[in-house]
Amino acid sequence: MAIITYRDALNQALREEMQRDARVFLMGEEVGVYQGAYKVSKGLLQEFGEMRVVDTPITELGFAGVGVGAAMVGLRPIIEFMTWNFALLALDQVVNAAAKMLYMSGGQFNIPMVFRGPNGAALQLGAQHSQAWESWLAHIPGLKVVAPGTPYDAKGLLKAAIRDDNPVCVLEGEMLYNNKGEVPDGEYIVPLGVADLKRKGEHATIVTWGKQVLVAMAAADQLAKDGITIDVVDLRSIRPLDERAIIDSVKKTNRCIVLEEGWYFAGVGAQITDLVQRECFDDLDSPVLRVTQADAPMPYAKGLEKAAKADLPKTIAAVRRALYLD
Amino acid sequence: MAKRTSPAKSPPKPAASAPAPDAERTLHLSLLRSMLLQRRFEERVAEAYAIGRIGGFCHLYIGQEAVSTGTLSHLRPDDYMITTYRDHGQALARGLTPRSVMAELFGRVDGCAGGKGGSMHMFDKATGFLGGHGIVGGHLPIATGVGFAIKYRGGDQVICCFFGEAAVNNGAFHESLNMAALWKLPVIFIIENNRYGMGTSVERASAINDIYQRAGSYDMHRGVVDGQDVLAVRAAIDEAVTRARTDQSPTLLEMRTYRFMGHSMSDAVSGTYRSKAELDEYLKRDPIALLRAHMEERDTLTEPVMQALDTEIKAIVQDAWDFAEASPEPPLEALMEHVYVDTTSDTISAAGGWS
Numbered sequence: 001m002a003i004i005t006y007r008d009a010l011n012q013a014l015r016e017e018m019q020r021d022a023r024v025f026l027m028g029e030e031v032g033v034y035q036g037a038y039k040v041s042k043g044l045l046q047e048f049g050e051m052r053v054v055d056t057p058i059t060e061l062g063f064a065g066v067g068v069g070a071a072m073v074g075l076r077p078i079i080e081f082m083t084w085n086f087a088l089l090a091l092d093q094v095v096n097a098a099a100k101m102l103y104m105s106g107g108q109f110n111i112p113m114v115f116r117g118p119n120g121a122a123l124q125l126g127a128q129h130s131q132a133w134e135s136w137l138a139h140i141p142g143l144k145v146v147a148p149g150t151p152y153d154a155k156g157l158l159k160a161a162i163r164d165d166n167p168v169c170v171l172e173g174e175m176l177y178n179n180k181g182e183v184p185d186g187e188y189i190v191p192l193g194v195a196d197l198k199r200k201g202e203h204a205t206i207v208t209w210g211k212q213v214l215v216a217m218a219a220a221d222q223l224a225k226d227g228i229t230i231d232v233v234d235l236r237s238i239r240p241l242d243e244r245a246i247i248d249s250v251k252k253t254n255r256c257i258v259l260e261e262g263w264y265f266a267g268v269g270a271q272i273t274d275l276v277q278r279e280c281f282d283d284l285d286s287p288v289l290r291v292t293q294a295d296a297p298m299p300y301a302k303g304l305e306k307a308a309k310a311d312l313p314k315t316i317a318a319v320r321r322a323l324y325l326d
Numbered sequence: 327m328a329k330r331t332s333p334a335k336s337p338p339k340p341a342a343s344a345p346a347p348d349a350e351r352t353l354h355l356s357l358l359r360s361m362l363l364q365r366r367f368e369e370r371v372a373e374a375y376a377i378g379r380i381g382g383f384c385h386l387y388i389g390q391e392a393v394s395t396g397t398l399s400h401l402r403p404d405d406y407m408i409t410t411y412r413d414h415g416q417a418l419a420r421g422l423t424p425r426s427v428m429a430e431l432f433g434r435v436d437g438c439a440g441g442k443g444g445s446m447h448m449f450d451k452a453t454g455f456l457g458g459h460g461i462v463g464g465h466l467p468i469a470t471g472v473g474f475a476i477k478y479r480g481g482d483q484v485i486c487c488f489f490g491e492a493a494v495n496n497g498a499f500h501e502s503l504n505m506a507a508l509w510k511l512p513v514i515f516i517i518e519n520n521r522y523g524m525g526t527s528v529e530r531a532s533a534i535n536d537i538y539q540r541a542g543s544y545d546m547h548r549g550v551v552d553g554q555d556v557l558a559v560r561a562a563i564d565e566a567v568t569r570a571r572t573d574q575s576p577t578l579l580e581m582r583t584y585r586f587m588g589h590s591m592s593d594a595v596s597g598t599y600r601s602k603a604e605l606d607e608y609l610k611r612d613p614i615a616l617l618r619a620h621m622e623e624r625d626t627l628t629e630p631v632m633q634a635l636d637t638e639i640k641a642i643v644q645d646a647w648d649f650a651e652a653s654p655e656p657p658l659e660a661l662m663e664h665v666y667v668d669t670t671s672d673t674i675s676a677a678g679g680w681s
Contacts, residue, residue, distance in 0.1 A: 051477075070471040
């Protein structure tokens, strides 16, 4: 077991899968000569050459579609968006092409490809660079959506995504790339659609994913000092959703808080709340609460940005409220 | 993947050498047959739409058949093509059976997309028909990706990508041409300039009217072609295909054509954005009539042969209609099929799609 960064875990996944399967290639802005805007693709151009590690112009719609076309005829593209914010320019390809091709063609053309890149806010990047897109993407039948929070999950989920025969959106975190964690030396896969109970507790469940897993774990640590123990259900995959893991945990703790990075309105948390009220109605001791970004574009000013984010104090406050402690 | 630096060529010239008389007659007859099949097929499609056998959006290709036939008659079976929502004629020209196309239009299980695609979304993996696509310009990046895959695998196939002239004003067009030229990909971009993007004329939509010249921005080979003359289309495609196979370079061809029907079934043939007089002028250049006249001049087609061909084709189309009508509607279980596949690269053969 080695301790490596989230960035290196992703790099290992890319390298191993490209070594394993000649149909896999990486394409995007600055993935080659520059070694990746966030250095996730470091060394890959040197190892695999420019046909398999392809620097593109700034042409998101174009290269996302190149991936779809290549996938239609048998390749397995990995399309890197420098950030998911830029993927908005490519949404026609993600939504209208990649997600629907199998269905529209009556099952003839599946699209085995990965769209990946950092998602959500970093620090003071302002409104256009600080957005979490999982509710948009997970809304679309035909797409799979994953959001790893740890190096272990990042490597395992990316490998599974590359091997999956459907289009998979991998939402990484700019603030996660430097985080370190244990990653096995040997080959492993984290299957899509399987949540991970990151912390076991009795008094409440926090359902979360991606970088908010770290916030949930910190909240659990802090609440433990007051004798409050938390189940932290890390979804890892938003779609397919591991409904069983959520239901089992809430039936045990009888309280549910959904912690997500994105906006409140029609967020993923709304979907989970719907599930919990249907499947755990008689088990709930308090309403399902949601911790989200403020319902406004992300501001630049430090104090305002902090106020906007779904952070540790807000998470702790929500748990305490669910327990009727405040 | 160096950018090409040689200057772009002028519009392609017709093929220099003419085929031997017998071969010529065989070729011309096959082109005539292909165009006539599309024409008679779509006439019945209009009829079927009028009586509610076909629903949704439905865009007829009548008048533009020389473009599909001239282009697709020149491709190899292992080549690829991709097109817009105006795709029935091209599906037939590529070799999909009239039965499977009509059944798709009727929304039946024996359709080429199992009844899930409809008029705008014909697909056929067996013939490399990568779909009819409904978003203007949206399939151009996909075509570019197919070109990329051909190059990646070291093949000598080509992909022909059809789109209307209105798509050249869309960002996807420019992004695709830039990448195809930058990376030297074997993509043949075919503008079917039928003069109108829905009801907006090219003059009202594009800052330049010789729209093939837009390829100049990408230092790409380009040409303008009489899209009503199937032989001229073939000659232009011949040059573009050769360039794609041997040099893996892309080409942009503007085929000047005209749709004899409205934009879709809800659009009048003339009267709002184009006049009856204009339509009548273009009707004089019916691609089928032009080839027929050409053959008659050369004594390679007689009236009885033409009549026999027409009778035969009408019977084929009637058979397609009967087949489509008899084909069942998709079972309700089909609703949730094909949203995802449950396979991975470990469960599908590594050779899948890797020819």
